[in-house]
Amino acid sequence: MSSFYKKLFHFFGIPIYAVVGNAAEKPNVVVLFADDSGYADFGFQESVQPDMAQLTPHIDSIAKAGARFTQAYVTGAVCSPSRAGMMTGRYQERFGHETNLPPGTQSGLPLKETFGVKRLQKIGYKTALIGKWHLGYPVEFHPNRRGYDHFFGLLQGSRSYYPYAKPHRDRVLQIDGMATPESGYVTDRLGDAACDFIEQNKQDPFYLFVSFTAPHGPLEPRKGSYDAERIAHIKHDARRNYAGLIVAMDHNVGKVLATIQNNGLNDNTIVIFTNDNGGPGGKDSTSNYPLRGHKGSLYEGGIRVPWAMSWPGVIEPGSVITTPVITMDILPTIFEAGGEKVDPEWALDGASLLPLFNKLESRFPKRTLYWRRSGLNGPIALQEGKWKLLARNTSDNTPELYDLSTDIGETQNLASKNPKVLKQLLAKMEAWESELVTPLWGPGSVGHGQSN
Secondary structure, rough: OOHHHHHHHHHHOOOOEEEEEEEEOOOOOEEEOOOOOOOOOOOOOOOOOHHHHHOOOHHHHHHHOOOOEOOOOOOOOOOOHHHHHHHHHHHHHHOOHHHHHHOOOOOOOOOOOOHHHHHHHHHEEEEEEEOOOEOOOOOOOOOHHHHHOOOEEEEEOOOOOOOOOOOOOOOOOOEEEOOOOOOOOOOHHHHHHHHHHHOOOOOOOOEEEEEOOOOOOOOOOOHHHHHHHHHHHOHHHHHHHHHHHHHHHHHHHHHHHHHHHHHHOHHHHHEEEEEOOOOOOOOHHOOOOOOOOOOOOOHHHHHHHHHEOOOOOOOOOOOOEOOOOOHHHHEEEHEEEEEEEOOOOOOOOOOOOOHHOOOOOHHHOEEEEEEEEEEEHHEEHHHOOEEEEEEEEOOOOOEEEOOOOOOOOOOOOOHHHHHHHHHHHHHHHHHHOOOOOOOOOOOOOOHHHHOO
């Protein structure tokens, strides 16, 4: 659908989501996924820390051209589960992918689960994953077997940003199963590969997932005067090196955005920038301000993430969306934007975001969002309306209830003052947990003393 018609529908007040399904063109989709970024470390964030405010102009431009989301979540508080939920569109706890996949594990995201890109392939999309995988090491679990036409990246969760003398097979950058020579700076190589995919597939609708390893450790910024000058104002070594990783990622986001623009694809391309979980906190000098907690935690600092999204002619520039969203919403959004129906048999847990772009929030489902980590003995949480409930592994091992509308930092436990709300939400939490399975590996799995 052309930009002219999109604007025309907006002018007459016709909901765009009701008409884009008739468009001849399916929108391209580019998801730019950071790794272990801090919540307050991007210029477009309302709570951005002053030392980072000027370091992400390209990422910030996505929010300026479209929307920023103030209450955006991932499905898991660490890397691998977060990706599993987003890529299947289902709570990963339903299929046992609940904790990080240990290096060398001879399994991965269960083969009975279908990746969203498999479904996108069937409706005409070219699909690619550039960067980090972390969802299975044996060949049958590799990206090319799960729905990605093209894969350029590494199987493991992290690696050096500089060439190894002898890289481990799961850390080497590969192209569709073939190892590539060690060379260059990893973030630059990923950015170049993403641009190449766009150039080579611009005639077809495409879904491109750019899974940066930045700014996950090791803290190895690019060498060179340009980056060094931009981060010189940061005095703490770890914080400065972390900022260097952010600068390199932003530079490569800029290359991807320029490639979209230079190929005339801007008007029909959805661009999403977000992050896989909360920042690790002080030891790696990320800032999750004003949130409580960090990577691995089910407090907001572990699961609430920066999210910017643009789609010219559909998302009004400079929009601020306060409705809670989660990365499982991406797949149903793409399907509705492309005029396709989501099959109920897929049992997706997400919802299309299109009503939120047309001032029709009332048509977006009111829902409860859930998180669990490490099985029946690990922490569990939910969010519904203004309320956030956490149970197990809390400070005194009793339920904690917070009003996020007034207490985003989760400082005032209101459980004792709201017994009726607490009882209702605990019942919902119990009902959801009854649908889950035992984790396949890690804490809470059968091998770690749990069964169900």
